[in-house]
Amino acid sequence: MQQNTPPKGTGTTRPAGAYQQMKPILPLKLPQRSSTQLQHSMEQTLAQHPSPHQGVWLFVYGHLAKQPPFKFVTQKPWVLRGWQRSFHLADSLNRGTSNAPGLTLGLQPGTQCAGMAYLLSWAECTQALMPVWEQEMLVPFYTPQWLQSEGTLLLTMVTDPASPALWQPLSVTETAAVIASSSGAQGSNTTYLTDVIDAFAEHHQPDPYLASIKNALSGT
DSSP states (O other), X not given: OOOOOOOTTTOSOOOGXXXXXXXXXXXXXXXXXXXXHHHHHHHHHHTTOSOGGGOEEEEEOSGGGTSOOSOOSEEEEEEEEEEEEEEEEEESSSSSOSSSOEEEEEEEEEEEEEEEEEEEOTTTHHXXXXXXXXXXXXXXXXXXXXXXETTEEEEEEXXXXXXXXXXXXXXXXXXXXXHHTOEETTEEHHHHHHHHHHHHHTTTXXXXXXXXXXXXXXXX
C-alpha cells in the first residue's frame, strides 16, 4: 500500500491525561445530532483525506464488525498499535437507559487493538459511511480521526475526551456487573459483548480483555 501523510490537524495520538476519570451523571440524557449535522460532520472528515483517489480504509473495533452496514471493496484483519479498546462509555440509548446505562466500547491511547479494516471506494464512500455516522456519531461518544498505521491512513472513531458518557475507571468485575444488568432499545448489553467477540473470533483475533469480561459474566 502507498504511504499517506496524516491530514494536517488530525493528529495520531492523544495524551492519556486528556481522558478524565469519571462516572456519568444520572439520569444520563445524551444530546442527539440531526441528520444535517451528521452529514456535515462526515463531509468535513472526508475533506481532510489527502489522497481520495485511493479510497478510504475504515478501521472497526466494535459492534460494526458483526454485520457491517456498508458496502466495501475488501476487508482484512488489522492491528492498530498505540490504541486500545475498552468499555468506558455509558450507553443510555442502545444497551441501557438514562437511569441505568449500559457500557459500550471506545478507543483510547494504549497498547494495541485488533480489529478489521474495510476499504471503501471513494465513489461510494459517502453512501457507505452514512450508516456509520448514524450509528456512531448520533450521540457524543466519539470523534472521527485519521490515524497512520503500518504506512496506511485509517479512518476510525476514537473516544471523545469531552464526552458526557465517559465512565472510568472500571475493573473487569465492575464492567461485567454493569453489562450483566443492562439492556436498552437495541437489546441486552451481554448480547453486545457476545456479538463483538464473535465478530472478531471469525478472523482469529482473540482479545484477552473481552474474554476476561465474558469469563467474569459466566463465573469462569
